[in-house]
Amino acid sequence: MSARDSVLGKIRASMGSPASDANRRKAVMNRLEEAPRGIIPGRAQLPEAEQVELFCTMAEQFGATLARVSDYGDVAAEVSGYLRAHNLPAAIRMGADMRLQTAGWETEKNLEVRDGPSDGGDLAGVSHATAGIAETGTVAMMSGQDNPTTINFLPEHHIIVIKAADIKGDMESVWSMVREKQGKGEMPRALNLITGPSRSGDIEQTILLGAHGPRALHVIVVD
Structure with missing residues (x-):
């Protein structure tokens, strides 16, 4: 020995x-x-419909703008409307997520959809969230070619689509959902938790938007 x-x-x-x-x-x-679960606060144990409402309220409280659509076919029109309202070019960056690929882009003839990761030259990007956390208005973004992480951080305007059924009351439930969806040994390289647009108050405690990522976050909830 x-x-x-x-x-x-x-x-x-x-x-x-x-x-x-x-x-x-x-x-x-x-x-x-x-794996043991932590103590879940009462505000995270609401009925599903109330969880969605709480998520929307908290997302707006932390600086995101929010829209609700009835199905994926309405997503493209909402994205185009957002770009026009903010005087942005009719162009977005998007990954290979199949839910986004069937979101009605063919109806927006003037909208340019660029595929793949962002190189930093895009003003607007569209991603699909893995899940949402109702108690904080947070979206969970799984890395990978379906939703490249570069789109989370490089464009000035980040538009996130989330399915209402994927909104959970608390973060613990989101981790359980990811483990169940991916399976053992198949976890993503990264899971980003995003709450509102990027902000920093490091200099004289003055809030600065866009310090480390998008200066604007727009969430589209698909009912």
Whole structure:
């Protein structure tokens, strides 16, 4: 036995760890499958319809603008309307998310849809959220080619589409949803939690929008 094995053996013995690798792996898997949940506040335990309303209220409270549409076919028209209202070019950057691909873009003849990650030259980007957190108005954005992370941070205007059914009361429920959706060993490289547009108050406690990301966040809830 090497000195390393001897030291590790003493550590395992003092901790009461199982000796075999198979037993240790089983212990780890049991711990992951039975992950404890924290205390969930009462405001996060509302009926589903009220969770959606709370999400909308909190998103606006933290500086986002918000629109609700009945189905995905109305998303393109809402995006075009947002661009016109803010005097922006009729162009967006978007990933490969299939829900966004079928969001009625063919009805907006003057809108240019650019595919793939942003290189920093886009004024507006559109992403689809994985989930929403009602108690804080936060959107959870899973990384990957469907919704490139660069679109979350580089365009000045970020438009996020979210399905009402994916809005959960609390962050713990969102993590459970991601684990169930992705499965063990298939978690995304990153999961960004975004609450309102980018802001900073580092200099003289004056709030500055767009310091580390988009200066405007527009959320479209698909009922």
